[in-house]
Amino acid sequence: MKLTHLMAAASVAALGTAAQAQETTLALSHWLPPTHPLQTTGMEMWIDAIEEASGGGIAIEIYPAQQLGAAPDHYDMARDGIVDISFINPGYQPGRFPIISAGELPFHIDNAKAGSRAFHEWYQPYAEQEMSDVTVCLVHLHDPGTLHGKEGQLLVPSDIDGKNVRPANGTTARMVNLMGGASVQVPAPEMREALSKGTADITASPWGSLFTFGAQDLVQSHLDVPLYVTVFAFLINTDSLNAMSEENRQVMMDHCTPEWSEKIASGWADAEAEGRQQIIDLGHDLYAPDDAQLQEWKDATAPLVDEWKQTVTDAGIEDADAAYDAFVQKIRDADSMVE
Numbered sequence: 001m002k003l004t005h006l007m008a009a010a011s012v013a014a015l016g017t018a019a020q021a022q023e024t025t026l027a028l029s030h031w032l033p034p035t036h037p038l039q040t041t042g043m044e045m046w047i048d049a050i051e052e053a054s055g056g057g058i059a060i061e062i063y064p065a066q067q068l069g070a071a072p073d074h075y076d077m078a079r080d081g082i083v084d085i086s087f088i089n090p091g092y093q094p095g096r097f098p099i100i101s102a103g104e105l106p107f108h109i110d111n112a113k114a115g116s117r118a119f120h121e122w123y124q125p126y127a128e129q130e131m132s133d134v135t136v137c138l139v140h141l142h143d144p145g146t147l148h149g150k151e152g153q154l155l156v157p158s159d160i161d162g163k164n165v166r167p168a169n170g171t172t173a174r175m176v177n178l179m180g181g182a183s184v185q186v187p188a189p190e191m192r193e194a195l196s197k198g199t200a201d202i203t204a205s206p207w208g209s210l211f212t213f214g215a216q217d218l219v220q221s222h223l224d225v226p227l228y229v230t231v232f233a234f235l236i237n238t239d240s241l242n243a244m245s246e247e248n249r250q251v252m253m254d255h256c257t258p259e260w261s262e263k264i265a266s267g268w269a270d271a272e273a274e275g276r277q278q279i280i281d282l283g284h285d286l287y288a289p290d291d292a293q294l295q296e297w298k299d300a301t302a303p304l305v306d307e308w309k310q311t312v313t314d315a316g317i318e319d320a321d322a323a324y325d326a327f328v329q330k331i332r333d334a335d336s337m338v339e
Contacts, residue, residue, distance in 0.1 A: 023057055023058075023059070024057065024058050024243075024245075024248055025058075025060070025061060026059070026061070026084035026085055026240060027060075027068075027084050027085070028047075028060050028061065028062050028063065028084065028085040028086070028087070029063045029067070029068040029069065029074060029077060029083040029086050030043070030062070030063075030086070030087035031064075031070070031071035031074065031187065031188075031189060032064060032065070032189075032212075033065050033189075034065060035212075036064075036268075037208075037212075037268045037270075037271040037272075038087075038265075038268045039062065039064060040267070041267025041270075041271070042263070042264035042265065042266075042267055043062060043087075044062075045263070045264070046255060046260065046263070046264050047060045047062070049255060050251060050252065050255050053251045053254065053255070054248055054251045057245070057247065057248050058244075058248050058251060058252070060085065063083070065189075068083055069082065069083075071089065071092055071187035071188070071189060072093055074088045074235075075088050075096075075134070078235040078236065079133045079134050079235075079237070081237050081239060081240070084237050084240040085137070085234060085235065085237070085240075086234070086235050087232065087233075087234055087235075088233050088234075089168075089188075089230060089231075089232055090232075090233065091168065091169020091170045091171065091230060091231065092169070092185075093170075094169070094170025094173060094185070095170060095311075097130055098311040098312050098314075098315050099123070099126045099315065099317065099323075100123055100130060100139070100231050100233070101169070101170060101231070101308065101311075102123075102308060102312075102324065102327050103119050103123075103229060103230075104168075104171035104172065104228060104229070104230060105171060105228075105304055105305060105308060106172070106227055106228045106297075106298075106301040106304065107226075107228075107297070107301060107338045108328070108331065108338055109141060109144070109229045109331055109336055109337065109338065110226045110336060110337070110338045111334070111335065111336035112140070112141045112143045112144070112229060112266075112268070112269035113266050113269050114262065114334040114335060114336050115229070115331060115336035116139070116141045116258075116261045116262045116265040117258040117259060117261055117262035117334065118258075118331050118334035119139060119141060119327075119331065120138065120140065120257075120258040120261040120262075121258045121330060122326060122327050122330040122331075123136075123139050124136075124258070126317075127139075129316070130315075133238070134235040134237065134238060135235065135236040135237075135238050135241050135256075136233055136234075136235060137233075137236050137252070137255075137256035138233060138234040138256060138260055138261045139231065139233050139261055140232055140233075140261040140262070140264055140265040141230065141232070142206050142209075142229055142232070142268060142269065143207075143229070143268070143273050144226030144227065144228065144229050145205050145206035145207075145209075145228055145229065145230065145272075146204070146206075146223045146224065146225055146226070146227040147160075147165070147202050147203070147227065148203050148205055148210060148215070148219040148222050148223075149163075149201060149202040149220070149221040149222075150195060150201055150218060150219055150220060150221070151221060152221055153221065154287050155223070155287040155289055156289065156293050157179045157296055157297055157300040158179070158180075160180060160181040160202070161179060161180035162180060162181065163181045163182070164182050164183075164184050164200050164201050164202070165181045165182070165183055165184065165200060165201065165203070166184045166185075166186055166191060166195075166199075166202070166203040166204060167183045167185060168204040168205065168228065168230045169230050169231075171228070171304060171308075172204050172228055174304060175228075175301055175304060178300060178301070178303060178304070179300055184199050184200045186199075188213055189213060191203050191205065191209075191213045191215050192213055192214045192215045195215055195218040195219065196218055203215060203219065204227075204228065206272040206275065207272055207273070207275030207276040207278070207279060208271045208273070209272065210275060211275055211278060219284070220284050221284070221287065222284060222286045222287065223287055223289075224287055224289075225294065225297065227297075234256075234264075236252065236256075308320075308324070309321065309323075309324055
């Protein structure tokens with residue numbers, strides 16, 4: 001594999017006859033295993049649609065499992081032209097992308113499918129401000145995640161006190177801190193190692209990802225609520241996009257829409273939801289809070305909303321209250337709000 005093949009400006013471009021479209025090969029890098037449902041049911045479908053719509057003028061090659069760089073580095077990899085397209089979890093760099101972290105707020109989003117479309121629509125006007133050195137193509141969510149512990153009860157916020165917790169993103173890290181826990185910030189591919197070595201007592205994760213990353217045999221206790229979602233984005237190196245023919249560039253942008261964000265998230269959402277029953281089948285302990293206990297969780301996480309508003313105000317948002325209200329309304333209109 002040659003480095004030149006991976007550099008951003010449309011990796012391979014060949015001029016054929018006048019009747020042939022310009023051909024472009026793009027490198028897409030991500031940090032999930034190649035068997036992950038986001039690749040098998042999402043990325044591959046998206047790529048097939050692009051290749052078909054371009055009449056073979058665009059080819060996209062996938063490099064999974066951190067082959068080209070660590071998970072937290074994927075934004076910079078797209079920005080710097082190390083790859084043409086990258087898949088990122090903005091929450092792996094807490095504080096760097098405060099606006100998009102609205103989607104991480106606990107007890108807000110409970111539907112990764114329609115929620116992905118709605119969140120993309122809400123974030124789109126902010127993307128150029130917050131991620132101006134790349135082209136934001138897709139913005140989507142995973143199915144709601146929760147907390148999974150090695151032992152002991154997971155029922156009320158005080159159960160987090162004094163524990164080491166691997167959060168999913170910067171917002172869940174702050175949640176853990178508010179409850180008296182210590183956050184151990186490692187990406188999902190390192191979840192199993194953190195649990196097995198005792199670095200983490202508890203991990204945040206959607207249900208199915210426990211199996212994807214081999215952690216299902218290291219946890220026994222599960223908080224049975226839709227606690228949070230994580231936001232993801234597909235980014236395109238802007239020079240790569242601009243180097244494409246006008247026709248190919250339009251094909252790419254036609255596949256960078258809220259509708260495609262929902263499509264690419266849907267298969268993964270289904271797979272994550274199936275994981276809960278798999279955990280039940282293993283005989284694990286699921287703790288479902290009653291109404292009063294659930295209110296304890298909501299009260300404990302409520303300060304995160306005001307923290308988000310202050311953070312985005314500091315980042316240049318003139319009316320954080322209006323931005324938050326628009327976010328909630330967009331999610332509610334999509335029937336994706338935790339009520």
